[in-house]
Amino acid sequence: MKRVLICSGWVGRFLKHKMKQKLGIIGFGNMGSSIALRLKTKYRVYAFDQDKNKTKGLSGIKVVPSNIDLVNQVDTVMLAVKPQDFAPALEEIKDYINKKLLITIAAGISTDYIERYNIGKVRVIRVMPNIPARVGRSMSCLSKGKFATRKDLKFSIILFSYLGNTLVLNEEMMNAATAISGSG
DSSP: OOOOOOOOHHHHHHHHHHHHOEEEEEOOSHHHHHHHHHHTTTSEEEEEOSSGGGGTTOSSEEEOSSHHHHHHHOSEEEEOSOHHHHHHHHHHHTTTOTTSEEEEOOTTOOHHHHHTSSOOSOEEEEEEOOGGGGGTOEEEEEEEOTTOOHHHHHHHHHHHHTTEEEEEOOGGGHHHHHHHHTOO
16 A cells, blocks of 8 residues: 655644755764764755864865854754864854754753853754764754744754753753763
């Protein structure tokens, strides 16, 4: 029996809107590259990494010359840098991030830390994926910062569902979830 998917009006509009979404990923290490490669057929993905060798020769992903160029061209910014590189990256983009959703996958960096970083009412979603994201088998735990909306959380859940399973947690549980899932 052949299966046919018929999109109702709202589903079709959602899928069309999703393909217009521009997702920028700062940091193209193991997790940043895994996320970008899984999502490049679902969203317009932009990438930046200080090590130009990591982004050389990519197909289906727009490589930009700087963090600021990336932030200025996208709707959602994902900081996929190591925790020790997080503050310098955030410092560089803080004046350009207003009105954009900021997703962080840096272990140990709380939404409160980002919200207090003199950026204003930045919308932050903290996500802890793990390396099976590369093959669509991740367990991604998400928590919402105080200025993020339900729509931001829903978008993030859909985004990370392309990498595997998702679970929304209170942020107090994120460090424990990180230790258990091995995302570090």
